[in-house]
Structure formats: structure tokens, C-alpha cells
Amino acid sequence: MRGMSETQTGAPLLPILIYPDSVLRKQARLVTPADADEVRALVPSMFATMYKAPGIGLAANQIGSLLRVIVVDVAPKDQPAPIALINPEIIAKSDELATQEEGCLSIPDQYAEVTRPARVKVRYQDLEGMKKEVEADGLFAACLQHEIDHLNGVLFVDYLSALKRNILLRKLAKALKERQAG
Numbered sequence: 001m002r003g004m005s006e007t008q009t010g011a012p013l014l015p016i017l018i019y020p021d022s023v024l025r026k027q028a029r030l031v032t033p034a035d036a037d038e039v040r041a042l043v044p045s046m047f048a049t050m051y052k053a054p055g056i057g058l059a060a061n062q063i064g065s066l067l068r069v070i071v072v073d074v075a076p077k078d079q080p081a082p083i084a085l086i087n088p089e090i091i092a093k094s095d096e097l098a099t100q101e102e103g104c105l106s107i108p109d110q111y112a113e114v115t116r117p118a119r120v121k122v123r124y125q126d127l128e129g130m131k132k133e134v135e136a137d138g139l140f141a142a143c144l145q146h147e148i149d150h151l152n153g154v155l156f157v158d159y160l161s162a163l164k165r166n167i168l169l170r171k172l173a174k175a176l177k178e179r180q181a182g
């Protein structure tokens with residue numbers, strides 16, 4: 001998700017894939033112990049890329065990897081609270097819904113209100129392979145759901161009406177064309 005955080009970590013930056021890149025529509029696969037080295041190298045670069053954008057979340061699909069890895073930091077930028085979630089899975093969600101304005105680093109400069117469960121509980125593994133759970137509400141809950149969606153090839157525009165989605169994607173196409181021309 002797009003946001004205002006910015007921190008320097010020194011890890012190499014990765015190019016962010018832009019809609020309609022087909023990797024954004026692919027299902028990412030579970031990380032296994034055999035992927036440990038790759039994930040350990042990937043995560044610092046994902047954080048660096050996310051902060052630089054700047055964004056508050058990034059999923060591996062967005063930088064061309066199909067491992068189930070997301071990074072998130074919804075804290076104020078002077079108090080960074082980075083979390084890397086390996087194999088994240090929503091194990092509970094509230095009936096209550098909440099609407100937040102969302103954006104996406106792969107759909108630059110386009111925003112829309114998206115309604116999702118207000119609270120979620122997510123199970124994941126940390127970088128050491130330890131099983132963890134986190135409960136989230138507010139922006140954190142929306143961000144986790146947005147990023148986990150990416151691992152399943154789902155984008156926030158999929159939640160919009162066909163009309164709103166088409167308007168947004170037309171604006172994106174026009175902006176990208178202007179960017180190329182300019």
C-alpha cells in the first residue's frame with residue numbers, strides 16, 4: 001500500500017512491477033526451509049524498496065518474486081515498526097467492516113475507498129521461521145489484507161464496481177503513457 005514512511009536501510013532497491021504486469025495476477029507459493037537464504041536476502045531489499053517508494057506495505061509479487069512474503073510498516077515514519085511476514089494467512093476476521101482509502105505501489109497515484117473486515121488475525125512465520133500471530137485493526141488491518149491479497153493475485157481495484165475500476169484504470173493508463181512520453 002502507498003504511504004508516507006521513509007527510512008534508509010542500505011539494501012539494494014528492487015524495481016516495482018506496475019499494473020497490468022502478469023506477475024501481479026499470479027498466486028505466490030509457500031516459503032519452505034529451502035528458501036531461507038533467498039528470503040533473508042529478499043526481505044531487506046523489500047523494506048528498502050517500500051520505504052523509498054514511499055509505501056506502508058509491499059508483497060513479493062510486486063518485485064517479481066512468487067514467494068509468500070510481505071513487508072509492512074504502518075507506524076509514523078519517526079518511529080519505524082517494520083514487520084516481515086512469511087507465509088501470512090488470515091485466520092480470523094471481524095464481521096464488522098471498515099472503509100479506508102487505499103492505493104498501491106503497483107497502481108501508482110490512484111486511490112479508492114475499499115471496504116474490508118475491520119479487524120483480522122494473521123498467522124505467519126518470522127525470518128527465523130518462528131510461528132507468530134498478530135491481531136490488527138484500522139490501517140494495519142487494511143494493509144495486511146491488501147498485501148496478503150497480492151500473494152493471491154488480487155488487487156484493491158478488484159473490490160471496486162466495474163464502473164469505478166474502469167475509470168481508475170483508464171486514469172492509470174493515461175498517467176503511465178504521459179510518464180513514458182514525458
Ligand code: ZN
Nearest residue numbers: 001104105106
Ligand atoms: Zn498493493
